[in-house]
Amino acid sequence: MIQFLIELPTWMLIRTFGILSYLTLFVGMAIGIIYSYPQIKGHKKGQLLRWHTYANLTGTCFALLHTAFLIIDTFMPFDWAELLIPFSAKNNPVLNGLGTIAMYGLLLVLFTTDIRNKLKRKVWLALHLLSYPIFVLSLLHGFFLGTESKQGWAAMMYIATAIILVSLTLVRFQLSSRKRQVKVGQSKQV
Template identity: 30%
Template sequence: MTSATLWYANRATGAVSLVLFTLVVVLGIAVRLRGRIPGLPRFGTVSLHRTLSLSATAFLALHIALAVMDSYVNITLTDVLIPFIGDYEPLWLGLGTVALDLLLAVLITSLLRERIGYRTWRALHWLAYASWPVALIHGLGIGTDAGTDWMTWLTITCVATVITAGGIRTATTLLRPAQGAH
């Protein structure tokens, strides 16, 4: 594969990862609100959230692999796992690493959910909410498409979608009557 091919593929997988993780966050909020997608039973929303989470993780793994394989810049596996130590764009790459590390904590604890208990899993699952904006900032800082019209609109759409879902979640929580109140 040529360096140009790797570069285009890396850009594409980064953009697809943004869209998929945005959908994962929104579906996670829907699951928490006991929402369902029209035409799907409630468990279908949970299943779709899990499936998209795995798909997004696969695209992210491909995005990272392509960045490491591309010889145009020197990104090592160590740079991928330990934030802010790389030679190439250390701040922006480091933010991507932080987002990955948070996501790995969510992924690993989700796989161990039955062993660690629901409360611990739930507490650690909140790291997903931290991972998404950190990854977004990573893309804005390091992404070569960050200033293009299409990427600007894609980013605005993703941010607006997450803010809207988060607002609905917050409003629902605040408007929900206190548990056990008559």
């Protein structure tokens, strides 16, 4: 069994799971933002919630695999302390630390979502909004530390996903501000 693990193309798997994690978490976050659009209702809202949950759970699994393979990699192995304690890695401690913090943040957001019925809505929402800085940490970790980031396609992927999430968020704020203006206008007429 040990020989099988050592012979795996771990460096390729680490990179692949990292990129898959980033992309599926991006998809989950994009769907989550769209889910919050006021005009999304009924059956579509339920479908979006399922896809949001599925993408985020899948992305978390990929992130955990990305982390686990760092332990058995023979090219640049990490020990448990380097993975669990932010900024303690021998190589690129800051960028690896950002990845560790992003992982902890991701697990916190998922856990608090699972227990959201036991939390006050404002507390849950504040914790859920940590998804934005977690995404930024993941983006920085992947963009500056990822082996593929030197290639044009990977750099474009990181830039495009960031632009898409910023755009979706701006649309969300615009839609919610219009909704508030309509409510204020209706209350003045009464």
